[in-house]
Amino acid sequence: MINLMGRVGDRLLAVFAPKATAKADLTFYKFCFCYDGWKYAQRCDQVAGQSYCGPCEFRGTGC
Known part of the structure; x- marks a missing residue:
C-alpha cells in the first residue's frame, strides 16, 4: 500500500513539477x-x- 502511494505521488509530482535541469553559465576566452x-x-x-x-x-604577452 505504501509502495502504491509512493508511485502515485511520484507521478503527480512529475506532472505538476517537471524535472529541473541545471545549466551553468560559462565564461571563456577565445x-x-x-x-x-x-x-x-x-x-x-x-x-x-x-x-x-x-x-x-x-x-x-607570449605568443
Whole structure:
C-alpha cells in the first residue's frame, strides 16, 4: 500500500513539477590574434545555450 502511494505521488509530482535541469553559465576566452608578441583574445559568455562575445582585447604577452 505504501509502495502504491509512493508511485502515485511520484507521478503527480512529475506532472505538476517537471524535472529541473541545471545549466551553468560559462565564461571563456577565445583567441583572436597575436601582434608583436602581444596576445589578443575576446571574452565570451555562454548563458542558456547562447554565446555572446565581446571585442578582441589585449590579454597578455607570449605568443
